[in-house]
Structure formats: structure tokens, C-alpha cells
Amino acid sequence: MTGVKPVPSRFTKAPDTATGVFTPTAITFPAAADAALDLSSAPAASGNPAPSRATGTPVWAQPVPDAHGRYAGPVRLNVHVLGHSAALAAGVTGVLLTVAPAGPGAGPVRVGVDYSRFAQAYGGNFGSRLRLVRLPACVLDTPREAACRQATPLAATNDATAKTVSAPVTLGAPGVGAATTTTAAPMVLAATSDPGQEGGSAGSYAATTLKPSGSWTAGGSTGSLRYDYPVSMPPAASSLVPRLALSYDSAGVDGQTASTQAQASWVGDGWSTPDSFVEQSFVSCSDKPEGSASPVSTSDMCYNGPILTLSLNGSSSALVWDAGKSVWRPQTENGEVVTHVTGAGNGSGTYNTDYWTVTDRSGTVFQFGRNQLPGWVAGKPTTNSVNSEPVYSAHAGDPCYNAAGFSASVCTMAYRWNLDYVTDAHGNAMAYYYQKDTNYYGQDNGARMTAYVRDSHLDHIDYGFTDPNAYGTPPDRVSFSTGPRCVSGTCTPLNATTKANWPDVPFDLICAQGSTCTSQAPSFFSTVRLTSVTAQQYSTATATYQAVDSYALAQSMPPTGDGTSPTLWLDSVTHTGSGVSPGGPAAPITLPPVVFGKVQLANRVDNVTDGLPAFYRYRIASVTTETGSVISPTYQLVNACTAPVTIAPAANTSSCYPVSWTPPGYTAPFLDWFNRYVVSKVTATDPTGGAPATATSYVFKDHGAAWHYDDNELVQPKYRTYGQFRGYSDVITLTGDGANDPQAKFETVYYRGMSRDNNTTAVTLTDSAGGQHDDTDQLSGNVLETTAYLGNGGPVDHSTVTSYWVSAPTATRSRSGLPALTANWVAPAETYTRQAVTTGGTTTWRYTETDTTYDGTVTDTNVGLPVRTYTHTVPAGAPYDLCTTTTYTANPAVHRR
Template sequence: MAASGRWSTDLNGGSFAWSYDIGVPPVPGDLKPGIGLSYSSASIDGRSANSNNQSSWAGDGFAMGQGFVERAYKPCADDGVENNGIKPGDLCWAYDNATISFDGHSGELMSVGTDEWRIQGDDGTKVTRVRDSARGNGDDDGEYFKAVTPDGTQYYFGYNRLPNWAAGKPETKSVYTVPVFGDDAKEPCHAATFATSWCQQGWRWNLDLVVDTKGNDITYWYKPEMNSYGRNMKAADDTPYTRGGTLERIEYGQQQSDIHSATVKPMARVSFGTAGRCLESGTVCDFAKIDTNRQYWYDTPWDRNCKAGTDCDKGRFSPTFFTTTRLDTITAQTLQADGSYKDTDRWKFDHHWGTADSDYQLLLSSVQHTGLAAATPVAVPKTTFSYTPMPNRLDKDGDGRLPFHKKRLTTIADEYGGQIDANYSAPACSWSNLPAPEDNTTRCFPVKYQPVDTQPVTNEWFNKYVVETVIATDRTGGAPDTMTKYTYLGGAAWHFDDDDGLTREKLKTWSQWRGYAHTRVEAGSNQSFVSQEDHYFLRWMDGDRSDPADKAKKRSVSVSDGEGTTLVDDEAWRGFEYRTEEYDAPGGKIIGAFAPTPENIEKWGLN
């Protein structure tokens, strides 16, 4: 039995992860895109009253990320802006923040100089920001980002007009923009009045060019989805912005010097087909009829759509971010002698609606791979997915609110006869015995929510789920079942919300999950376990706020590495596994231990 996907558990945080590789044709030079479908249960745990809860284009909990840099802005209403006593729905500049995610690198970008950045935790990647109006990417000053990894590979985000571009050539359309007001002095686009202090700024710069040290390249092309809203509370000032978008194609097997060449084309291409987020039969899902049939686009807030050139009234006075599409197919192609492209492989994605509570989830039902290179297509069996609903919100009788059920992936039956079953923990808290947020060591967490300023802040509690067991089954009968059991020892940790300059102080609390410091893994069968490993982690709890009434009060946290060294639970080592113990049998004696402490890593030169 060969597995078509891989599963894992985040031993520090307890989340379940599963991935499925999309194999693309090889090309000379070996530089090709890594494309894969990935699932994380942690993304579902994070769904609360304060989050955008529309499922991704691949299905809720699934991602197919190609890479991006993203910046967050703050509502002008939270920045003290009022017009005649009315707070506008526009976005305002907060500060120069950004996060990055690409090719195994991700995290907050930390400034180390003018337009120079490092990824939090510094993996050696150097990130620079460039402003170049010649890029024509829609950002007010042509802002884009470049990352260089330690091996010398260059990644461009928002470059738009690729090398060798000339008028009439296609653009990658990789930057998604939104109107942003610089209401304070020295902020971008600041002017004499609030009404004139705005410009289009990027909120996402998608990866659109990769170049290795040999000049081989990969290019990424996008299809943005546009909308308009009534800027500064004026319906007639309909202002365009990018509400979302999808990856349209990837091209590779080409030298950077040949981009846009009419004769030297990329040797391979991957195309992404989309369909509407409407699953009804007949013609009701025709996008041309969405104004009439929007009730069938269950998770699409089409009432927030405003056509360019029309008055954006009826409350459409703020940008709303959503998509009308879902991933339908991925098709790999290779260049032929006549200059055309031939399909070699296709993956088909089917979806269904999850309807727990009154909230709809777009859920991935199956993926099917079909080989197209031969005269007769060859389709392998589908990989199918099953889900179990779990309440995200800690429900309370009589509060008039739903428990916010969300379905989590629990069973994967793959195309080669394997099956994975993930079993999660039960809700851990009750309203009759809630912990103090600052001392919380349970698997539930507080969320402060205020729909509008005229209403009081609501204190909600939400559940966090961790994986307890994972069972692997050979449905062909050729191998025995295996089981992996996870035991989380000691209390969980929750960190006070970081001072990100975006979240209002009155909405901050201890809601950042930092997981467990000690996790035990036992493997074997459902009859008995034959192995045990214990894993120990740093969580960055040193310096965390410890008093709800006094932000200056901080906690000091340090741990022993088991080898006589005391470690400070520092920010730089968040999630770091500082000790691993291997036992001769479950509950037996330690036969091996590895302690790659931060001090030893520096001493041994392992970083």
C-alpha cells in the first residue's frame, strides 16, 4: 500500500495536518513549482466571531498556497476618525507591518533597516521592499517585495511586469489593492483633508516570479476579483478594490531571459480551473444570474457587491473581502513541438456544503487524479474526505446564540486503499467553571467581541481541539492497523494578544495559543503500544502580560533542559523542541535523549 497523502500532528500545538502532492512534469534545470493540497485543523479552531469565515477556494481548512506578502490595515473608526459624528467604514494606515508565506518559509516580517526585513525567527532569508512605479501593479507607488533564501533563490512578490515586459504583453496581476487613508501626519498619502488623504495600496502581494542561481524561472499568473464600495460614506464615490482572487496558471521550464519570448516558450504549465461557489443543479449557478439567484451562493455575501459606476448605497460603505469561486481542476501540461501545450495530468476537486448551525462551510468531498498522457485517460480511485461537526463556541443555555459548529476533517480514504482516521479531544470547559484568562491552562480560550461601538463588549469562550489518536488502516487487507496516541502533559499555554497596533486594547485578552510544553507519543496498534517518545518545547511565555489591570506586569518563565541547563522561554525560540526522549517501551526506561538546546545549537553551529 503506497500512501497518496501524508499526515502529521503538531506535537507542540496538537493540530492535525494532512497533505497531498500534485506531481508536475519535470523540466531541464530541475526548478519546478511545489504544488500541494494541505489541511490543518488549527485553521478551523481559529474561526471565531472576529474572523472572516468564508472557506478557502480548496475547501474549509485546506490551503493551496503559492506564496504571498500581506499587510493589515485598521478600520478608520478605530483610528479616531469621525465625520459629523459618523465613523466611516474605510481602512486607515496603522503601521508598516507585513507577514510572508512561501515555499516553507512563513512568519511576521521584522524590520532590520530601511526597507530591509527578516522573517521572525530568522531562517536566513533576506527580504527587501522596492518601490517602482514602472511595475504598474496598482499600488500607489509600485511597492513590491523580494526575498532571497540562503541558497540564493530569488522570490518576487507583486512584480507584475516581469522581465522583458513591453506594452501589450500580459501582466501577472499579482497585487491586490484597497483604498487606504493616511489620516495622520507622515502617513502614506496624507493630505490637507481626510477626504483627500487616500490612495490605492496593496493588501496582498502574491508570489509571481522565482529565479534560481542558474537563471531558471517559475512565473505565477493571477485572476483578481474586483468590487467597489462607497468611499468615505458617500454612495456616489464608488471606489474599486480587490475583494479576492485566484491563481490562474504557473509556467516553468524557461530562462529568465526568455520570459515573454514569442519563440522560446516555457516547457511546462499548470492551469487552475475554477467553478462558482454554488452547487445546485440546473442553471441557477450561472454566474450571469447571481443577482437573481444569490441565495444559492450560500457563503458568498453578494449583498456587499457593488458594480463599478453605480451608487454603493444600502450599507456598502466599507470594503468586504470574499470570493465567488472554488477550485475545480488542476491540469498539468507540457510544451509540444508545434508550440501547443498537451495535457498530461488532471486533478478534479468535488465539494459539498457543511450545514452545521446556520453557517455554511464549503467542504472538499474528493480529489481524483487522471493521467492524460496516453491515448486513453487513466483515472485512479478518488481520495475522499469525511468530517465531524464540533462546537467552536462554548455554548451557554439561554444566551440566544448558536454554538458555531464547524466540521473538522476526521477521515481520509486515499486512492491506493489507505485510510487515516483522526480523533480529536472533547470540549474541555463549561460556563460554570471558567478559568481566569491570565491563568488559563485549559483547551478553551476567551474572545472579546463588539459588533458596533454602541454595544458593550461581549466576552465569549471558544474551544480548542487537539488530536488524541490517529489510526492508519489498509483497506485492502494487506497490513494491520496502526495507531498513534498523543498525550499532552502539563497545562496548556495562552499568550496575551500581541501589541500589533491593529487590535483595540479593549478587545485584547489571552487568546494566542502556545500549546503544550510536553507531549508524549505512543505508537503501535489499538491492542497495545510498542514505542514511546516524549517531546519538550519552548513556548515564548517569558515576558507575557500577567495582570488584566496592569499591562506593565510581566511573567518570568524558564525551564530546565534535563541536562543541567536552565532555558529562558524566549520569543526567539517559540515552538522549539529542546529535548526528545526515547523509551525502550511505553512507561519503560529512557534509552536515548537528544537535547538540541538553543545554547547547544549555537555552540555546535547547527543553525
């Protein structure tokens, strides 16, 4: 179906009933049937008439009384339900039906469909994505005609408790309205799914895995639980070795909202592998690309300006394009040289056949989307490192604009260039290879079915060789094995019979080549999970790669209990050593698994009146290590919100934050509120060895959380609000349980970058010595002051205050409706330390200071490097002072400093 435009809808909340194991329910779509509905029992006076069910169908109807409680509509209706094959032929994933008056009377009637028997038909929260639309009558005769699939949305209500979707229509008189439709002829209605391009009650499949919450990482001020499971690399033939770990961050789960990618990663919820990439963000052509409307409103992607993000070695930064200087710079400056290489002819099939290089100051070069590595010839493998999709250019000057019109202004553009080749200054190299998954959708309002890359994942990494010998036999390799994103029942192949066993895969959005796709927008999702990581070395004796270390992942899909679909959870990781020794193979050694317990917490501030699910997601509740010790975090809402939330977003300091999105059928964005948890305590126990428990507690002092305005362009202008988490300003860490051992106390005060937020007033922070500091945006997450105490309740032992240097911009790009995006250096400029000295019961203070000066000339090759350091007492005393001056000799050939 095409042409869907939003009108008001609402949701009704499902009850929260979690059980231990997810079990798919039986799925039955209605068969073709005809039935009559009798509405004659509708009261003439005020009252709410009960719905009447069309026997043998999932369709029901309910009279809608007027303001005086009278109903003047038809008392009998004829209902015709088409079989599911006919519905699919018309691009309808749910139910296709007609309803017509069978007697006199004209008035509004609420028509609904009970979807309880097919709520889990396609996975991916299918039931909650259903809405009711009207289709042209010709869809019954020529269902594959694009004009006959033009859908008119209705003011739908999705009741997750009763599992029904319904909307008011007016029957019994000719004519067509907008949200409420009037007719005397049979009306064609459809209960069909929505990909969630404007968000979904449990997440969206129109979003890639790039999340705005990636910018939330702001040091210890966030209070999140972070846990890394290292993946060891055996000694290699070179010093350039991939750094691998399975990394967990509870903040990533808190960041799961209505507008972010609905699925967990291929490891499990909250987990990530070290993915590095450059991503370009586009916007739906139904919005306002580059701030002004597209000449044609479609659900395709449109170019939205040079909005790119660099993710490298666990850190993310926006890339700033300075048109005047013709340079790209990372927003968080670190001396990296970023180059956009075009016209490479690298076989990627994208506009400009482009790729990216990033060179750091050690001379290491990271290449993204190279695809054909140095030495490539026909017949050699490519890295499959470029993810692409059709992108329209809505305005003159855009990359693929064509004066012939909108439909001609399209080309295949990369939305993600994955890291695929790394070289260091010594000539060592690594190569990354990927698997890509292709899907199809109805491009240009269904005019043609077009391929795009819906997902990609690492296949293997080769290392231990020198450039340009990627196509030789690398001595070292890390392989990533995957399995189906299904953990119980019959999994393969994924088809109409097995789809219920894939609960977080939106099967209705899968479209194969040669099919007529039901979706007119690209959607992004995975059908695989990571099952093992294996470090290998090449054996010349056997001419094969042999395992050295392997890590097996066990996963499950626990039910949520709130009506939303389960998603992937990592239960354990098991490490096995291959037993290879100088004397030959030996028996493998398998360690006990590291097991991850879970606790279920509501992401949404649960408000029964808004009809949205609590959106339960699991967090790590315990980690049982290989030696048997148990690590247990405790989660807390420091300043919990109560529903309904009435806080003004700009004044919010609570533990919840607003997310603006448009539910299917709404005409305007809806403000939804989500919880932000902190870890208040981590306990480590030794159940097997009997060692005493240790505890670390975290106290977030009563200054409240900081929520910055969404100045990230990944958030569309119409959805921007105060939803960017900047952490807590004052965090106390207590080590020890206070009962069996004394507690050590440390306090950390943070910058949060709240000065001039959304053009408001300046924010000044005051340290313990009375010094004042501007809480400028670039300093968010940096430490202002650390203080150590002589035990909990004791006096201050020492403290250090840090002031920072923020450089002038090295690159600047103006943005519509937002402050200019700038790239800046940030580095400590002054550290001021005081140390308590107690003699004879009298305490005095010893002060020291270190001042650092940096090369601040933004055009200089040494910009950002320290050129002078002065360490001295306060007041300065020549015998104790130390001044260091540093000069640099550059090697421009390899960008080394």
C-alpha cells in the same frame, strides 16, 4: 446607509439541527403593505405581554412595561412596510418600514421584524448579520441622498431561534434619543445587514484571508491534524519547479472565530494551497490608526504603520522595519534579504507602484507584485499580482496625508503583493499569474462608489524557462481551474434569482460599477472554488499545452444545523494520468479518488445564555486513500471548558481560548470563548487487504495549554487578550494499539515562549538532567527534550536536550502598547544526549554533547551561519572529541553563502 455607531445588542441562540444536505429555503421579501397594531391587551399589572403582529407584514410590536409592570405607551400603532425595491433604493438589504402611534399614550415599545422568510436571502449568514436602525424621514423621498441614509443604530436583539430582529423605541412623544428613540411622528426603521467589520457571530467579511492563527503553527505541541495531498510535477526543462500540495491543518479550522474571515478557502475548510505573498494590514478609520483617532470616523481603511507579513513556501513571518538602519528583516531570521522596490511604474495603479523582492542564501530571488515581468512590452499580459484598496492617511507623516483634510488624504494602496516571479542563481525562472475580482463600496461614508480588489486566486504557473524569457513559450505550466462557489441548484449567473444557492457568499455586499452600494466598508470574499489542478507540457507538434497529470476536486456545502451558513467542504480528489507516452497518446489512467469523511465539532464554547450559535465547522474524520486504506483521527478537548466560562484569561490553561470582538450594536468588546481541539489518536485500517490496523496515540500531559497575550498587531489593541495558542509542553506519542502489538513510547517536551508574557515574570523550564532554560518568546514551538523509552511502561533508552542560541536583534521596531518587534536568529547551540547502556542487569549512561557557535555579528554578511562545532563526550575525552571550523566565501552578486 452611513453613520452607524454601535449600541448594545444581544443574540438569541438558534437550535442545533443539522441535516445531511443543504437545501436553500424559499425566499420572500415582504410586499408593500399598511396595517394597524393593537396593543390594548397589555396588562396593567406585572406581566410580559405577548407581541402583536401587523397583519400581512413581518412587523410585530410588544409593549414594554415599566418597573411596576405598567404600560403607558400608545395602544394602537400604524405600520407601513415599503416594497423591497424601495428598500434597496435606500441602501437597505432587508426591510424598510415606518411605525407611528395611532392614539394617545407615550412609552417604550419593542418593534421587531420576522426575517424567517428571507434569512438566507443573500448568503454569508445574512440573517445573523441583520440589525435594526433608524433612518431620517427624508429617506422615503430622496433615498439616494447620502444625508438621508445616515443610520442611527438601535439596541437590537437578533433572535436566531425565532428569526427576528427587534429593538425598543419610545413612541407617542416628540424628540430624539440615542439608543431608544422617542417620536410622535412616523419613525423610519430598517432591518439591514452588517458586513461584520468588528466581527460576526459566524465570522467576518471585513477580514482578509490572513489570519492571526497563522502564528499558531508551533510544531507538534499544537496537537493538530496535518495532511498533505501532493501534486506531482512532471520532469521539467529546468531544476526550478513549483512545489505544490493541497495541505490540511485542523488548527486552521479551530482558528475560525468571530473575528476571522468567514469563508473557507477555495479548496475547502481547513485546506490551503501554497500561496506566497507580502501583506500590509490596515485598520478601520473608525478605530485608532497608529494609536490615535482619525479626524473623521469612517468604515474605510486607514494606514496603521508598517505592519507587514511575509508568507513564503508555507511559512509566515512578520516583517520588521528598522527605521534607523533603513532595512526590512523577517522576524524569524533566516538570512533572507528583503527589499521594498518603489517607483517601479509597473502598471499596478497603486501608491508608489511598489513591489517586493526576497533573496535567500542560495541566490534564489522571489518577487512579489512585480506585475510587469522582465521583457514586458505593451500588449503582453501582466501577472495581476497586486491586490489594492483605498487607504486614508489620518495623520501627518503618513504616506498619503494631505493638509487639505481627511477626504483628500487617500490613495490606492496595495494590501497584498502576490508572488509572481522567481529566479535562481543559474538563471532559471518561474512566473505566477492571477485572476482578480473587483468589487465596489461607498467610500468616505458613501460619498462616492469606489473599486477595490475583494479577492484573487492563482490562474497558472509557467516554468521551465530562463530569465528574462517569461513572454516566450514556457515549456511547462500548471493551470488552476475554478468553478462557481455553488454546488447544487442553478448556479450561474450569480444574481438575485440564484443567490440562495451560494450560501457562503454575502450577495448583499456585492456592488457593481455604476450602482449605489449599500456597504460603506470594503469586504473580502470569494465567489469561486478550485475544481482542478493540471500539470501541462507544451507540444511543438500541436502548438498547445497538453495535460500530463490532472487532479479533480469534488466539493459540497454540508449544513451546519446551528443557524449559520454552510461553507465549502472538500469531499475528494481524483488523480488522472494523461497516458502520454513516447509512442504517442494512450488511454488516460484514473486512480480511485481519495475521499475525505467529516465530523462536526463546535468551534464556540456553546453557552445558551449568550445567544450565539455553536459555530459548527467540519474536520476530517477519515481519509480513504487510492488503495482503499482508511486513516481515522480522533479529536479531543484535553481540558474542556464549561459554559459560562469564568476563567481569567491570563490564568487560562484549558482547551478553550478567548476572542474579543464587538457584535453589531455593542458599545464595548464582548469576550467570546472558542474550543481548541487536539488529535488524541490516528488509526490506519485496511478494509480491502485485511492487513492489521495500526494506531498512533497522543497523550498531552497534565500541564495544560499555554495561551499567550495577543502581541500580534493583526489583532486590534481593543481586542487583545490571551488568545494566542502556544501548545502543550509535554506530549507522549504511543505507536501500536497495545493489544495486538506492543506500544513504542516517545516523549517530547517543548518550549512555548511564555517567559515575560505581557510583562509578567520569567518562566524557567527544567530538563531531565536538572538543567534550566529560559522559555523565551523566540523559542516557541522548538523542542527542548526528546525521550525514547523501551516500550510503554519501560525505562528510558535515550534522551536529547537542546539549548538554543538567540541572536541580538538584526532589526527593531517600537510598537505602541506592545514590546518592540525584533528580528532574531534562532538555532541549536547545544545538544546533550544520554544513552542507557545495560550490562549484566546494571544500567549506566553514556553522555555526548555537541556545541555549535554561530556568527553573531548582526552587521556581518555571515550572521547566523555556524562557524565552529565541537562534539565531545561528557566528561570530555580527547580521543573522542571532534572540532570543526567553517569559513565562508560569499558571492554578494547573488547573495550566496
